[in-house]
Amino acid sequence: MLNRTADNVARATPEPLAKKIRGISDKGLAWLFISPTILLLLAINIFPLFWAIYLSFTNYRANRPNEVVKNLGLANYRRILGDQDVWIAMQTTAHFVFWTILLQTVIGFTLAWLIDRKFRGHAFWTTIILVPMMLSPAVVGNFWRFLYEPQIGLFSYVISFVTGIPPTNVQMLSNVELAPWAIIIVDTWMWTPYVMLICLAGLRSIPEYIYEAAEVDRASNWRQFWSITLPMALPFIMLAVLFRGIENFKMFDMVNLLTGGGPGSTTEVASITLKRQAFESWRTGYSSAFAIILFVAVFGLANIYVKALNKVKQR
Amino acid sequence: MSLTTAHSVVAPSSNSKRIAGVLVVGYALISIVPLLWIFATSFKTPPDSIAYPPKIVFQPSIEGYCNLFTTRTRQTPEYINSLGPATGFCDETVRKRNMVIAGPSNFLPRFVNSLIIAFGSTFCAVFLGTLSAYGFSRFKVPLADDLLFFILSTRFMPPIAVAIPIYLMYRELGLSDTALGMILLYTAVNVSLAVWLLKGFIDEIPREYEEAAMIDGYTRLQAFWRTVLPQATTGIAATAIFCLIFAWNEYAFAALLTSGTAQTAPPFIPTIIGEGGQDWPAVAAGTTIFLVPILVFTILLRKQLLRGITFGAVRK
Numbered sequence: 001m002l003n004r005t006a007d008n009v010a011r012a013t014p015e016p017l018a019k020k021i022r023g024i025s026d027k028g029l030a031w032l033f034i035s036p037t038i039l040l041l042l043a044i045n046i047f048p049l050f051w052a053i054y055l056s057f058t059n060y061r062a063n064r065p066n067e068v069v070k071n072l073g074l075a076n077y078r079r080i081l082g083d084q085d086v087w088i089a090m091q092t093t094a095h096f097v098f099w100t101i102l103l104q105t106v107i108g109f110t111l112a113w114l115i116d117r118k119f120r121g122h123a124f125w126t127t128i129i130l131v132p133m134m135l136s137p138a139v140v141g142n143f144w145r146f147l148y149e150p151q152i153g154l155f156s157y158v159i160s161f162v163t164g165i166p167p168t169n170v171q172m173l174s175n176v177e178l179a180p181w182a183i184i185i186v187d188t189w190m191w192t193p194y195v196m197l198i199c200l201a202g203l204r205s206i207p208e209y210i211y212e213a214a215e216v217d218r219a220s221n222w223r224q225f226w227s228i229t230l231p232m233a234l235p236f237i238m239l240a241v242l243f244r245g246i247e248n249f250k251m252f253d254m255v256n257l258l259t260g261g262g263p264g265s266t267t268e269v270a271s272i273t274l275k276r277q278a279f280e281s282w283r284t285g286y287s288s289a290f291a292i293i294l295f296v297a298v299f300g301l302a303n304i305y306v307k308a309l310n311k312v313k314q315r
Numbered sequence: 316m317s318l319t320t321a322h323s324v325v326a327p328s329s330n331s332k333r334i335a336g337v338l339v340v341g342y343a344l345i346s347i348v349p350l351l352w353i354f355a356t357s358f359k360t361p362p363d364s365i366a367y368p369p370k371i372v373f374q375p376s377i378e379g380y381c382n383l384f385t386t387r388t389r390q391t392p393e394y395i396n397s398l399g400p401a402t403g404f405c406d407e408t409v410r411k412r413n414m415v416i417a418g419p420s421n422f423l424p425r426f427v428n429s430l431i432i433a434f435g436s437t438f439c440a441v442f443l444g445t446l447s448a449y450g451f452s453r454f455k456v457p458l459a460d461d462l463l464f465f466i467l468s469t470r471f472m473p474p475i476a477v478a479i480p481i482y483l484m485y486r487e488l489g490l491s492d493t494a495l496g497m498i499l500l501y502t503a504v505n506v507s508l509a510v511w512l513l514k515g516f517i518d519e520i521p522r523e524y525e526e527a528a529m530i531d532g533y534t535r536l537q538a539f540w541r542t543v544l545p546q547a548t549t550g551i552a553a554t555a556i557f558c559l560i561f562a563w564n565e566y567a568f569a570a571l572l573t574s575g576t577a578q579t580a581p582p583f584i585p586t587i588i589g590e591g592g593q594d595w596p597a598v599a600a601g602t603t604i605f606l607v608p609i610l611v612f613t614i615l616l617r618k619q620l621l622r623g624i625t626f627g628a629v630r631k
Contacts (some may be wrong), residue, residue, distance in 0.1 A: 026535060029536065030456055034450040035445045037444070041503055045498060049477075051483065052479060067317065114335040119333065119336035126616065136563070137606070139605055139606070143353050144349065146598070152366070152367055181380070194624060234627065239625065243425070243624075252473070253567060256570070257566075278475065279482075294473050298472065
């Protein structure tokens with residue numbers, strides 16, 4: 001089977017081309033193979049990035065392309081760093097990132113630890129638990145709007161049934177206090193499996209002989225957990241936390257569909273502010289500057305992430 | 316976790332197993348409820364879907380699917396009576412609500428857009444990714460680590476931040492709201508994942524195979540075609556599915572950069588409305604159709620999942 005595939009591929013390569021390529025050195029081939037990817041990324045990622053940097057120093061507005069563009073120097077950056085709304089958006093983002101990561105890590109690790117008991121049917125139930133994270137955050141997030149609907153929504157109904165609060169008063173998305181939590185709940189529902197899966201890999205990487213040695217030393221289960229399980233799974237937990245941290249820092253889909261930043265601006269995370277400035281107020285220059293600031297922040301996180309990733313790999 | 320009964324850690328006690336099982340199954344059941352609710356709602360009539368208390372037992376109907384694929388207009392009973400006999404179930408259901416089918420809705424074209432863009436970008440990303448991954452895996456590339464980090468770092472940009480200059484660039488190039496523009500963009504986003512994942516897979520294929528092939532007189536390129544590619548099939552398939560899932564699920568770029576002809580399903584589904592607000596059975600029907608392929612892929616992928624979500628950092 002495999003041989004046949006290879007034969008077909010070889011036969012499909014036109015002879016003159018093959019002859020030409022045969023002459024290429026390894027070094028030439030390496031660049032031939034790598035350069036298309038680099039060129040694509042330069043065109044679609046890096047060139048636009050430099051364009052955004054240029055725009056961030058101007059007062060350009062995408063909805064008025066014919067207006068004279070003025071150079072503002074660092075004025076946009078100064079305005080953003082002094083803008084009360086931007087700081088509030090950053091606080092909202094921080095609140096969201098903190099609580100989602102905390103909940104997902106605690107629940108995800110606990111689930112992984114329970115699944116690691118290897119009860120009967122654990123593989124099947126693990127697959128069931130993994131389903132939400134594979135789905136489109138936008139399409140599923142949109143449906144949560146229905147579950148949150150007061151009275152007719154399943155979530156609101158269950159809450160009012162359990163707590164006795166009148167069903168019309170469970171206003172998850174329009175209550176200023178509850179709306180941030182409505183988003184945190186959906187995100188936690190969706191991404192806890194992600195943390196669980198990585199933690200499970202961490203738990204399974206711990207060699208059994210360590211536990212056997214601990215058992216010989218009569219270490220209590222509690223002691224084994226704190227001295228063996230948790231420290232040895234820690235790099236994996238960190239990896240999951242960093243991944244979720246970066247992803248949730250960029251969060252847009254679910255918030256945009258669940259609340260659109262509202263009520264008022266109580267759930268306006270950084271990406272929503274950026275979208276409002278760039279695609280609703282059309283302050284392209286200003287929002288480009290904000291985008292650059294966000295990118296630098298994420299890039300910093302990414303650096304930490306890659307270092308942690310290499311640490312995990314070394315094990 | 317009883318401390319009194321001594322048990323081997325290698326095999327947890329049956330009691331602790333049972334408790335763990337109950338807790339995990341409990342979580343799994345609760346977490347699957349929203350998905351079951353989507354599926355159930357897609358088979359409800361609009362009045363059933365907004366009943367209080369929410370209906371668990373109901374008369375199934377395919378009205379949601381009818382509404383998903385059609386647009387309808389309200390008509391007087393006299394007009395409806397003057398029409399000939401209803402053709403098909405959907406026509407009949409719609410007429411019962413004093414409406415007639417006016418034409419097909421945009422759902423099908425949007426769904427087809429999703430297919431074209433997801434498959435197109437996946438093909439390009441995996442093609443480019445396989446070549447680059449082989450290059451990074453087998454050759455001494457100067458600054459390899461920096462280039463790999465550069466490739467990965469493009470993934471960390473917030474989509475909205477990328478969308479601003481892309482929006483302007485596509486407007487200049489005439490790529491706004493085109494399938495080609497979206498394919499290029501998704502390829503660029505996915506190629507980072509493809510390179511990292513595939514490099515891991517190709518690293519695992521022993522170099523000796525190619526070396527043996529080259530001693531037999533194959534050129535480097537022939538050795539790549541005949542020994543490396545066939546052995547990397549599983550890895551390439553898994554990578555392709557991950558790229559496909561990303562492109563299929565993507566919302567932010569699609570919502571900002573497409574509006575009409577090239578719009579994909581994720582920004583379209585939330586805009587399905589009926590009379591007096593969102594038509595939830597139709598939304599649920601669209602969501603169900605949209606999610607089924609992903610469910611199939613998740614089951615196919617479950618062994619490779621961990622690798623995919625960590626960019627190949629964690630392997631089982």
